[in-house]
Amino acid sequence: MHEMGIANSILEAVQKEAMRYPGNRATKVGIRVGELAAIDQDALRFCFEVLARDTALDGLQLEIELCPRRHRCHDCDCTFIVREYDFRCPKCQKVTPQCVSGDELELAFVEVEEEDEPTAVGRKSSQ
Ligand SMILES: [Zn+2]
Numbered sequence: 001m002h003e004m005g006i007a008n009s010i011l012e013a014v015q016k017e018a019m020r021y022p023g024n025r026a027t028k029v030g031i032r033v034g035e036l037a038a039i040d041q042d043a044l045r046f047c048f049e050v051l052a053r054d055t056a057l058d059g060l061q062l063e064i065e066l067c068p069r070r071h072r073c074h075d076c077d078c079t080f081i082v083r084e085y086d087f088r089c090p091k092c093q094k095v096t097p098q099c100v101s102g103d104e105l106e107l108a109f110v111e112v113e114e115e116d117e118p119t120a121v122g123r124k125s126s127q
Pocket of ligand 1 (some may be wrong): 007077089090091
């Protein structure tokens with residue numbers, strides 16, 4: 001079950017991020033998951049809860065943002081979302097096998113809480 005390893009990496013990343021804000025507690029983490037990354041969201045949530053339990057990150061919320069598969073057409077340089085395995089470029093109808101995204105697995109943001117006000121920090125795109 002590779003979700004366990006993924007959940008573990010997410011928690012490690014959150015711990016690192018939270019260390020930059022002493023006195024605050026991480027309350028929420030957002031990740032981006034491409035639909036091609038073949039991740040079972042339920043399994044990932046389960047592993048995440050199990051691993052976070054009884055640690056400093058107990059109760060941490062996990063927000064999963066699904067990223068669709070995108071292809072780019074060589075002819076007209078158009079990037080489009082692939083639905084139902086239809087790989088045709090919407091502009092020129094050419095079949096476009098070049099996948100440019102959809103296998104993401106990355107940290108989107110970590111929210112830490114100071115007193116009662118949640119604050120969004122570290123919102124970043126790694127690309
Ligand atoms: Zn095209």
